[in-house]
Amino acid sequence: MSTSTRSRSRRFSSSTSFLTAALVLVFLVLSASPSANALPAFARKYGLRCSACHESWPMLNYFGQKFKDNGYQLMNDRDAPIWQNPGYWPVTFRITPIWHRVSTGKVQVDTLTGSTIQRVTASGFDLSGLDFHTGGTLEKNFSFYVLPSSNNAGTFHFETVMGRLDNLFGSPWLNIKFGKFELDNLLSEKRILTLTGNGGVYQLYHFRPVGDANIFGQMGDNQLGAELMGHSNNDRTRYSMALLSSEDGQVGLPYGNAYTGFFTVSQAFDAGKMGVDRIGAYAMVGQAPTGWLTNGGAILGSGAGMANKGFHREGFVGQFYFGQHVDLQVVTQHGWDSAWFGQGYGDLVDGVAGNNNNTGAPLPAGAQAPTWNGVLFEPHYVYSPQLIFIGRYETIRMSRQGSGSGCGTGCLGGGPAASNLGNISTYTIGYRYNPFMTSRAGFAWHNEYNWLHQDGTAPVLGTSGLNINTSELLAGFDFDF
Amino acid sequence: MRTRLQTWSLLVGATAFLALPLASWAQLTEADFAPRLSIESHIGNVTGHAKDGKADYRRYCVGCHGTLGDGNGENAVWMQTPMYQQPRNFQLGIFKCRSTPTGTLPTDQDLFDSITRGFDRSNMPIWNTFTKQQRADLVAWVKHFSPRWVGEKPGEAIQIPPEPEVTADRIKAGRDVFARVQCWKCHGVVGQANGPSAATLTDDLGRQIAPFDFTDGSRPKCGDTDKDIYRIFMTGLDGTPMPSFADNIKPDEAWDLVFYLRTLMSQKSKEKDMAKQLGLKPVDPNAPAGQQ
Numbered sequence: 001m002s003t004s005t006r007s008r009s010r011r012f013s014s015s016t017s018f019l020t021a022a023l024v025l026v027f028l029v030l031s032a033s034p035s036a037n038a039l040p041a042f043a044r045k046y047g048l049r050c051s052a053c054h055e056s057w058p059m060l061n062y063f064g065q066k067f068k069d070n071g072y073q074l075m076n077d078r079d080a081p082i083w084q085n086p087g088y089w090p091v092t093f094r095i096t097p098i099w100h101r102v103s104t105g106k107v108q109v110d111t112l113t114g115s116t117i118q119r120v121t122a123s124g125f126d127l128s129g130l131d132f133h134t135g136g137t138l139e140k141n142f143s144f145y146v147l148p149s150s151n152n153a154g155t156f157h158f159e160t161v162m163g164r165l166d167n168l169f170g171s172p173w174l175n176i177k178f179g180k181f182e183l184d185n186l187l188s189e190k191r192i193l194t195l196t197g198n199g200g201v202y203q204l205y206h207f208r209p210v211g212d213a214n215i216f217g218q219m220g221d222n223q224l225g226a227e228l229m230g231h232s233n234n235d236r237t238r239y240s241m242a243l244l245s246s247e248d249g250q251v252g253l254p255y256g257n258a259y260t261g262f263f264t265v266s267q268a269f270d271a272g273k274m275g276v277d278r279i280g281a282y283a284m285v286g287q288a289p290t291g292w293l294t295n296g297g298a299i300l301g302s303g304a305g306m307a308n309k310g311f312h313r314e315g316f317v318g319q320f321y322f323g324q325h326v327d328l329q330v331v332t333q334h335g336w337d338s339a340w341f342g343q344g345y346g347d348l349v350d351g352v353a354g355n356n357n358n359t360g361a362p363l364p365a366g367a368q369a370p371t372w373n374g375v376l377f378e379p380h381y382v383y384s385p386q387l388i389f390i391g392r393y394e395t396i397r398m399s400r401q402g403s404g405s406g407c408g409t410g411c412l413g414g415g416p417a418a419s420n421l422g423n424i425s426t427y428t429i430g431y432r433y434n435p436f437m438t439s440r441a442g443f444a445w446h447n448e449y450n451w452l453h454q455d456g457t458a459p460v461l462g463t464s465g466l467n468i469n470t471s472e473l474l475a476g477f478d479f480d481f
Numbered sequence: 482m483r484t485r486l487q488t489w490s491l492l493v494g495a496t497a498f499l500a501l502p503l504a505s506w507a508q509l510t511e512a513d514f515a516p517r518l519s520i521e522s523h524i525g526n527v528t529g530h531a532k533d534g535k536a537d538y539r540r541y542c543v544g545c546h547g548t549l550g551d552g553n554g555e556n557a558v559w560m561q562t563p564m565y566q567q568p569r570n571f572q573l574g575i576f577k578c579r580s581t582p583t584g585t586l587p588t589d590q591d592l593f594d595s596i597t598r599g600f601d602r603s604n605m606p607i608w609n610t611f612t613k614q615q616r617a618d619l620v621a622w623v624k625h626f627s628p629r630w631v632g633e634k635p636g637e638a639i640q641i642p643p644e645p646e647v648t649a650d651r652i653k654a655g656r657d658v659f660a661r662v663q664c665w666k667c668h669g670v671v672g673q674a675n676g677p678s679a680a681t682l683t684d685d686l687g688r689q690i691a692p693f694d695f696t697d698g699s700r701p702k703c704g705d706t707d708k709d710i711y712r713i714f715m716t717g718l719d720g721t722p723m724p725s726f727a728d729n730i731k732p733d734e735a736w737d738l739v740f741y742l743r744t745l746m747s748q749k750s751k752e753k754d755m756a757k758q759l760g761l762k763p764v765d766p767n768a769p770a771g772q773q
Contacts, residue, residue: 046604046606047544047545047556047559047560047604048541048544048545048556048604048606049540049543049544051539051540051541052540052541052544062610062611063541063606063608063610063611065610066610074599074604074606074607075599075606075607076599076600076601076602076603076604076605076606076607077601077602077698077699077700078565078602078603078604233609234609234610235610270612270613270614271612272527272612272613272614273612273614275612275615276610276611276612324536324537384536384539385539385540438544438555439544439555439556
C-alpha cells in the first residue's frame with residue numbers, strides 16, 4: 001500500500017469515524033430529548049405544555065384559540081392573578097438568531113457606462129427583532145395584552161396594547177377588546193410559522209396594486225380600535241366585529257375621522273376521525289383619506305386627512321384537518337380600492353405623501369378602481385408536536401388595473417397598465433423542530449425557503465417592466481422564555 | 482493478555498448489563514401497558530380506541546398526568562393543595578366523578594363527561610374543543626393505564642328519580658338532611674368549607690384536601706346540574722373523604738338536600754329566593770336531632 005493510499009485510507013477511516021460519532025451524538029441528543037413543547041408565561045401559569053395550545057408554536061390549535069377567545073382564561077375558576085404565586089410575572093421574550101440568504105433578481109445597479117440589471121445576493125448571520133409579550137388576566141374576566149416589539153436594531157414600538165372585558169353578563173358571546181390589536185384573522189399572521197421577509201407574512205394580508213397608495217387595508221397589521229367578539233362555549237361558532245381607525249395601527253391621530261370595519265364569522269364542525277374543520281368568512285370595509293390639509297405647503301398635523309375614499313376586502317377562510325397529522329389552511333380574497341387610491345392618492349404613514357387630493361382636481365380619464373383576487377393554501381404535516389413541516393402557496397391576480405385602457409399620460413404610469421402588473425406568486429417550504437417540549441420555555445430549530453415572483457415590477461431599462469424573482473433561505477434558533 | 486483493569490472493567494460492565502432488567506422491574510414502563518392497548522370505549526355510537534388516544538394524550542395531557550398516567554407529569558410537583566389538586570393517577574383506576582356506586586369503576590360516559598367538563602378549581606381544563614371521537618379515544622387511553630379495566634366491569638349507573646317540584650317544605654327538609662348526615666362537619670354550617678373537620682381532611686393517598694365551598698361561586702366538580710349534585714353525594718367521590726350517602730339518604734330526601742344545597746350557593750336560583758323569603762337559618766350543630 002502506497003503512502004498516499006494509506007494516507008487516504010486513514011483520512012477515510014478518520015472521516016468515517018467522525019461521521020459515525022456525529023451521527024451517534026445526534027441520535028443520542030434526539031433520543032435523550034423528553035417527549036415533545038407559546039407563550040411560556042401562560043404555560044407556566046397553567047402548567048400546560050406549549051403543545052396544548054399550539055399546533056406548533058406559535059400557531060394556535062383549537063384549544064389555544066378557545067383560550068384566547070376566553071380572554072386568556074381556562075375558565076377553571078383559577079384564572080385571576082389572586083390564585084397565582086405572587087412572584088408570577090406574565091412576561092415572555094422571543095428572539096431569533098438566524099443565518100439567511102436573500103437573492104433578488106433584476107436589480108438595477110450602476111456600471112462604468114451607465115446602469116445594468118443583475119441579480120444581487122446577500123447572505124450572513126442576523127437577528128430578528130425582540131418581542132416582549134406580557135398578557136393574561138388582571139382579574140377574572142378582565143384581561144390584557146401588551147407587546148413592546150423592536151426591530152433588529154433595538155428600536156421599540158407598541159405592536160399590541162389592549163385591554164379586554166370578557167364574558168359580559170356571563171355570556172361568552174359578548175367580549176370587548178379596546179386598544180391596538182391583531183384583527184380576528186383565523187389564519188393569524190402574528191402566529192405565522194415562517195420567518196423569511198416574503199414568507200414571514202401573508203402576501204394576501206398586505207397586497208396593494210402597483211402604485212396604489214392605500215396602506216390602510218392591510219389585514220395583517222395590528223390596528224387601533226375596539227372589537228366585539230363572541231363564541232359558543234366550545235368555540236365552534238365565532239363572530240367578531242371591529243371598528244378601527246383608518247391609520248394602519250399608527251398612533252397619534254395623524255389622519256383622523258376615517259374608520260374601517262372588520263367582520264368575521266365562522267363555524268366549525270366535528271368531522272369525526274378527521275378532526276374539527278372550520279369554514280368562515282371575513283370582510284374589511286372602510287374609508288381612508290386621499291388628501292391632506294396643508295398650510296404653506298406643509299401638511300398639517302392631526303386631522304389633516306380629508307377626501308375619504310372607500311376600499312374593501314372580503315373572502316373565505318377554511319381550516320381543514322385530515323386526521324392527527326395533516327391539515328390545510330385556506331384563505332381567499334377579493335379586493336377593491338377606490339380609483340383615487342389606484343392613482344396613488346393616500347399613503348402618508350411612511351412620511352412620503354402620495355398625490356394629494358386637496359385641490360378638487362378630477363381623476364384622470366381612464367382611471368378606475370383596481371380589483372384583484374387571491375388565494376392562499378397552507379398545508380402542514382405535524383409529525384408530532386415537536387416537528388412540523390410547513391408549505392404555503394399564495395397567488396394574487398389583478399382583475400382590473402387602476403390605470404385602465406382609456407388612460408393617457410395623466411394616469412399613474414403614464415398610460416394603461418399591463419393586465420398582469422403586480423401579480424404575485426409565492427411559495428414557502430420549511431420545518432420547525434422543537435428538541436424539547438415543556439411548560440416552561442419554547443425552542444425551535446427553524447429552516448425555511450421562500451420564492452416569490454411578481455410580474456412587471458423590476459426596474460425598467462428601455463421598454464417595459466420585467467418580472468422579478470426573489471428567493472430566501474433561512475435557518476435559525478427561534479426561542480422564547 | 483488482559484490487564485487487571487480490563488478484567489475488572491469487563492466484570493463491572495457485565496454485572497451492570499445483567500442488572501438492568503432487574504432495575505427495570507422496579508418501575509413500570511410504557512411496555513407494561515402495551516397489552517391493554519386494545520381497550521376500547523363506547524360513547525353512544527362512537528367507539529374509542531386506546532392506541533388512537535396516544536397522540537392527543539401526549540400533546541395535551543402528559544404534562545400533568547405523566548407518560549405513565551401516574552399523575553407524575555413535570556407539573557405535578559407544582560400542584561399543591563389548597564391552591565390546586567394533584568393530577569389523577571390513572572393507574573389506580575379510582576375516579577371521583579361517577580354515575581356508578583362507590584368503589585366501582587365509572588362508565589365510559591362518566592370519563593367522557595369529565596374530559597368534556599373539566600374540573601373547576603383545578604388545572605384540568607374544559608376539553609370541549611375536541612371532537613367526540615378524540616374524547617372517546619382519550620377515554621380508552623386513560624382506561625389502558627389501569628389493570629382494573631381488564632378484570633372488572635364498570636358499575637351500574639345509579640337510578641335518579643325524576644326531579645320533583647321545589648317547595649319551601651322540601652328546602653326545609655333538605656336542611657334537616659344536611660344536619661342529620663352532618664354535611665356541616667366538613668362543609669360548614671353555611672357551606673363555606675370551614676366545618677370542624679375541614680382542616681384535617683386527606684385523600685386516600687394521604688394528601689391534604691379541601692371540602693367544596695358552596696359559597697365561592699365555583700361549579701361543583703362533577704357537574705352543576707341538579708342531577709349532577711344528586712349524583713355526587715349518592716355515589717361519593719372515590720379517593721376522597723366525601724363518602725356515598727346512598728345508604729343514609731332516601732331518593733326523595735336526596736332531592737330535598739339538592740334544593741337546600743342550592744340555597745347555600747352564591748349563584749342565583751329559585752331555591753335561594755325561596756330560602757330568603759322563608760328567612761331560613763343555617764343548621765344548628767347543637768340542636769337535637771330533627772329540631773333544626
